Amino acid sequence: MSLSNLVFFYRRRLRARRVQELLALVGIAVGVALLYSVQVSSTSLSGSVEQLTQGLFGKSQWQLVARGPRGLDEHLVSQLEASRDVRAAVPVLELPASVNGRTGTRTVSLIGVDPRIGQVGEGSLPTGYGTVLAALRALALPSAVAGAIGARFGDAVTLDVGGRAQPARAGVVLSRDQFGALADAPIVAAPLTYAQELAGMPGRVSRVYVAARQGREQAVEALLHRVAAGRLDVRPVDFDARVFAQAAAPNDQSTGLFAAISAFVGFLFAFNALLLVAGQRRELIEALRLWGFRTGSIVRILVFDAVVLGLIASALGLALGELLSRTVFPPTPGYLGLAFPVGAGRVVRWETVAISLGCGVLAAVLATLVPLVLDISGRSDPEAAGTDAGSLARALRSRWTLVASIALLAITVVVLIAAPGAAVVGMLALIAAMLLLLPRLLSAILSVGARMQHRVRGSVVMLAVGELRAAGFRSVAITAIAGIALLGSVAVEGSHRDLLRGLDRDVHQLTAVTDVWVTAPGPANALATTPFGIDAARRLERSAGVAAVGVQRGGFFDVGDRRVWVLAPPATSAELVPGEQVLEGDPAQATTRLRGHGWVALSEALAHEQGVSVGDTFLLRAPQPTRMRVAAIISNLGWTPGAIVLNADDYARAWQTTDASALRVTLDPGISPAAGRALVERALGAGSGLTVETVPERERSQRQVSHDGLVRLTQIAVLMLGAAALAMAAAMGAMVWQRRQRLAAVKLLGVPTRRLWHAMLLEAAVLLAVGCTIGTLAGIYGAQLLNRTLTTVTGFPVTPSLPIPVALAAYGSLALIAFTIAAATSYIAAQVPTRTALQD
Amino acid sequence: MLEVRELVKEYRPVAGESVRAVDEVSLSVGAGELVALYGPSGSGKTTLLELIAGVQRPDQGAVLVDGQEVAALDQRGLDRYRLFTLGIVPQSLRLVDGPTALDLAALRLTEQGLSWKAAHQRAMPLLERLGLRARADHQAGELSKGERQRVAIAMALSTQPRLVLADEPTGNLDTRRGQDVLSLLAEYSAEQGASLLLVTHDPQATHYAHRTLALHDGRLDASKAAPADPVPGPAS
Ligand SMILES: Nc1ncnc2c1ncn2[C@@H]1O[C@H](COP(=O)(O)OP(=O)(O)OP(=O)(O)O)[C@@H](O)[C@H]1O
Numbered sequence A: 001m002s003l004s005n006l007v008f009f010y011r012r013r014l015r016a017r018r019v020q021e022l023l024a025l026v027g028i029a030v031g032v033a034l035l036y037s038v039q040v041s042s043t044s045l046s047g048s049v050e051q052l053t054q055g056l057f058g059k060s061q062w063q064l065v066a067r068g069p070r071g072l073d074e075h076l077v078s079q080l081e082a083s084r085d086v087r088a089a090v091p092v093l094e095l096p097a098s099v100n101g102r103t104g105t106r107t108v109s110l111i112g113v114d115p116r117i118g119q120v121g122e123g124s125l126p127t128g129y130g131t132v133l134a135a136l137r138a139l140a141l142p143s144a145v146a147g148a149i150g151a152r153f154g155d156a157v158t159l160d161v162g163g164r165a166q167p168a169r170a171g172v173v174l175s176r177d178q179f180g181a182l183a184d185a186p187i188v189a190a191p192l193t194y195a196q197e198l199a200g201m202p203g204r205v206s207r208v209y210v211a212a213r214q215g216r217e218q219a220v221e222a223l224l225h226r227v228a229a230g231r232l233d234v235r236p237v238d239f240d241a242r243v244f245a246q247a248a249a250p251n252d253q254s255t256g257l258f259a260a261i262s263a264f265v266g267f268l269f270a271f272n273a274l275l276l277v278a279g280q281r282r283e284l285i286e287a288l289r290l291w292g293f294r295t296g297s298i299v300r301i302l303v304f305d306a307v308v309l310g311l312i313a314s315a316l317g318l319a320l321g322e323l324l325s326r327t328v329f330p331p332t333p334g335y336l337g338l339a340f341p342v343g344a345g346r347v348v349r350w351e352t353v354a355i356s357l358g359c360g361v362l363a364a365v366l367a368t369l370v371p372l373v374l375d376i377s378g379r380s381d382p383e384a385a386g387t388d389a390g391s392l393a394r395a396l397r398s399r400w401t402l403v404a405s406i407a408l409l410a411i412t413v414v415v416l417i418a419a420p421g422a423a424v425v426g427m428l429a430l431i432a433a434m435l436l437l438l439p440r441l442l443s444a445i446l447s448v449g450a451r452m453q454h455r456v457r458g459s460v461v462m463l464a465v466g467e468l469r470a471a472g473f474r475s476v477a478i479t480a481i482a483g484i485a486l487l488g489s490v491a492v493e494g495s496h497r498d499l500l501r502g503l504d505r506d507v508h509q510l511t512a513v514t515d516v517w518v519t520a521p522g523p524a525n526a527l528a529t530t531p532f533g534i535d536a537a538r539r540l541e542r543s544a545g546v547a548a549v550g551v552q553r554g555g556f557f558d559v560g561d562r563r564v565w566v567l568a569p570p571a572t573s574a575e576l577v578p579g580e581q582v583l584e585g586d587p588a589q590a591t592t593r594l595r596g597h598g599w600v601a602l603s604e605a606l607a608h609e610q611g612v613s614v615g616d617t618f619l620l621r622a623p624q625p626t627r628m629r630v631a632a633i634i635s636n637l638g639w640t641p642g643a644i645v646l647n648a649d650d651y652a653r654a655w656q657t658t659d660a661s662a663l664r665v666t667l668d669p670g671i672s673p674a675a676g677r678a679l680v681e682r683a684l685g686a687g688s689g690l691t692v693e694t695v696p697e698r699e700r701s702q703r704q705v706s707h708d709g710l711v712r713l714t715q716i717a718v719l720m721l722g723a724a725a726l727a728m729a730a731a732m733g734a735m736v737w738q739r740r741q742r743l744a745a746v747k748l749l750g751v752p753t754r755r756l757w758h759a760m761l762l763e764a765a766v767l768l769a770v771g772c773t774i775g776t777l778a779g780i781y782g783a784q785l786l787n788r789t790l791t792t793v794t795g796f797p798v799t800p801s802l803p804i805p806v807a808l809a810a811y812g813s814l815a816l817i818a819f820t821i822a823a824a825t826s827y828i829a830a831q832v833p834t835r836t837a838l839q840d
Numbered sequence B: 001m002l003e004v005r006e007l008v009k010e011y012r013p014v015a016g017e018s019v020r021a022v023d024e025v026s027l028s029v030g031a032g033e034l035v036a037l038y039g040p041s042g043s044g045k046t047t048l049l050e051l052i053a054g055v056q057r058p059d060q061g062a063v064l065v066d067g068q069e070v071a072a073l074d075q076r077g078l079d080r081y082r083l084f085t086l087g088i089v090p091q092s093l094r095l096v097d098g099p100t101a102l103d104l105a106a107l108r109l110t111e112q113g114l115s116w117k118a119a120h121q122r123a124m125p126l127l128e129r130l131g132l133r134a135r136a137d138h139q140a141g142e143l144s145k146g147e148r149q150r151v152a153i154a155m156a157l158s159t160q161p162r163l164v165l166a167d168e169p170t171g172n173l174d175t176r177r178g179q180d181v182l183s184l185l186a187e188y189s190a191e192q193g194a195s196l197l198l199v200t201h202d203p204q205a206t207h208y209a210h211r212t213l214a215l216h217d218g219r220l221d222a223s224k225a226a227p228a229d230p231v232p233g234p235a236s
């Protein structure tokens, strides 16, 4: 058959099944859209980190990185430049900062560069700008940042950096046409000397990017290691992207898993819709055979059908996904923004498009061919269409499915208890077990119904039970949609809530250790990682009403591929690590040890990676490398890449700094926290630039960050329910629509319209109740699986619970929406003209 | 009992000329009377039945059943008319699949308010009469075309309707089964005093009918009141 013939034939046949193809189209499109938008939002985050380094320093190979926030000495650059092997050495000062404009605040990286950046950048700041800006003493703002804070060329802005609020001016706005992706980066650029001045770090830089002369790469690497002398790190230029990938992995994994579940719902929907036309297709095949078509031609016709459907649906899905990713799922860095320069620009990779498209077409092909191959639509006789005489329907009710589903459930138990890392396997096994159990459960309920049907006078129960039994596989598919959607959303949202509760508990335990907190300002500093001068502590100690001031230190610090949070509370704290966060080792002993000299507590995953346990020694590669002993293994304190705890004095020695990152102020007895905050603010003076918060205030600003980063999970759960409600309503609607003629026949025999409607309502109620109930139960179980995984694999602090409120809400909303839509469609279907019964 | 007065029904197809499917037809069927209606394909037989069943509204004329005009009934009235007065055997009927043949035969009775048990008891003898005893527990999907048609007859007669409309009830049956069905219908109308209008191509039907009518292009044709070649059969 030629292509033009295929197309002609396709269009002719399409006329007869427009509605069903449309439903399938919608199902596939929704699945593709979800896959696409979730992928885009995660590649955008990592992409923006990559683009930033690539754009600014892409032509260099290494970076020499300071280990602490105080940076390294600028003179090192001339030492490197002196080598003939080095083509370029570019000093960069990079510090977390917040920039405040008229209409908002953004967390950014302050990047100080000098004109030498032109030697390693790819289309970065044109060389001239640096000189001009240096003279102007102004900032360069990417257009995304400028837009977010409402700053235009020449406007005054405030920069919170190094614990000080600095007035500055927006000198240049980096537009998208001139600077490309850089225009979306969360940075503020400034001439190096000006940036050093703003940060109060004259003569210091954070890192030096180094490019080797052709063929001299090895010599340069050796040189760098000599210069670093064990006090600086030599890293490849793409190191930040790698560290970011590590930090983002748990979030990516969980979102990915949930997106896959939602896409599955969409594809099941498509499958269900195509099941409706499977009978017609089989008749067509039989007719073509009789007319002498060869098998090859028949296969080509069918595959053509499927591919056309798949391509159109995927294209639609990509468009929808693009819309979703711009509106509902914009890339939000959340808490990762605390430690990485993550932009809000969207990065779409061709792999994302290819994967989404491929899944869409594959789903269409499977949904078209599987019902034919498995013979599940029953006899091709139109009057018997939809009978569950098919082999799959029979197979699904055999004893083996029971055995198989029990085996699958056993797998989930094993995953839950012994192998929490295999959450994906566990979830898939749970879904499969549920899908295998559904037909049995449904047919058990229907046979109870069949036994009951003669007890109730009138035709309603008889008609409902009869139709449901006859619909066979199709009613199973509808319950399966409800089941999967509820399983997914209850598990996702339940585990999400547990996670948030766990994070909040951690925040509370780490925060409620004093009366008033003093930290550097800005949302970027939610974990108190920005250092500021210690003199503020001196001032506070002398003021009335203050009983004690504890100096807390800390910051981010790279260990291997992990950007770890270092927390160094004052040695005088009651507990250096909250007891509940200690996973291995005795909490009381851990505190005693940590108060003394030379002990650290490491988070679990980090300790595993480093191969150390309680009592072992651990080399802390700080600016002053120090051998420490492990006092305890702890949770990651809510920072997924990992955490290290040591006392503030040890930190000062290892990082060679006296700076604090937070002050813990204990008030005299009888002074309320609010009054305490006011008096601390007064004591610090108006120009200090530091933020003073009571415990609840500090908890709130920290909670904001963690909740923002995880809000996507709720969005996915809600979206999944929405998609499922539509899918079910459409499937039930299509099922009802297909039997208009039979409805008309029953009317002709004298059954009133109202009673037909009641019968259809009963059917919808049964299907929804079965699907929603089993899905909810499985979802509650699934939440425990996800909780275990999040706890053990990602190290998220989870407080497990039974997600009953979540389950009830999800159950209620899905059942209500789907039932309402089904009620409306069946009401319309029940109005079918009686005459239809007499037509063929 | 059934009285049709100057009934007209015109179809206006999407394209092409309009068709007068029923053209000034008047007829009456008395209680206990069986009237056979012949006519070539497309002559308007089904349309006529639809007008009588109240499935379609006539353009002109009236259908009176027991003196009540069908077109004047509201939805409730129509439902009651179809459930209590009328028994219709359509040309082909899409049955609900799932319930058994016996369930289907009893369906209208229980809709009238009988318990299923009582309804089954009343429907069973009817199925036996139609030779479906062995098929009573089978679902519609498991029945042959002819068997399904006989189930449809059982559904129509189960409520002992006073007016029966049958559209080619023997269309899918062999001669012997056809005879059985026809004699059942004849007996039924005689016993119950029901009016029976039988649309058919089956020449045997003349032998059971009190009167025979012929429809041509929507008009009753008085001259051609019987099929050309009647086959001998049991006298009525
Ligand atoms: N919905 C419709 N729209 C237009 N024309 C119609 C419609 N239904 C029937 N007709 C036309 O009305 C005429 C009578 O149709 P009807 O179905 O009553 O014939 P019939 O005698 O029952 O035929 P058969 O023996 O083949 O069943 C036919 O010419 C048919 O084409």
Ligand SMILES: [Mg+2]
Binding pocket: B045, B046, B047, B091, B167
């Ligand atoms: Mg006809």
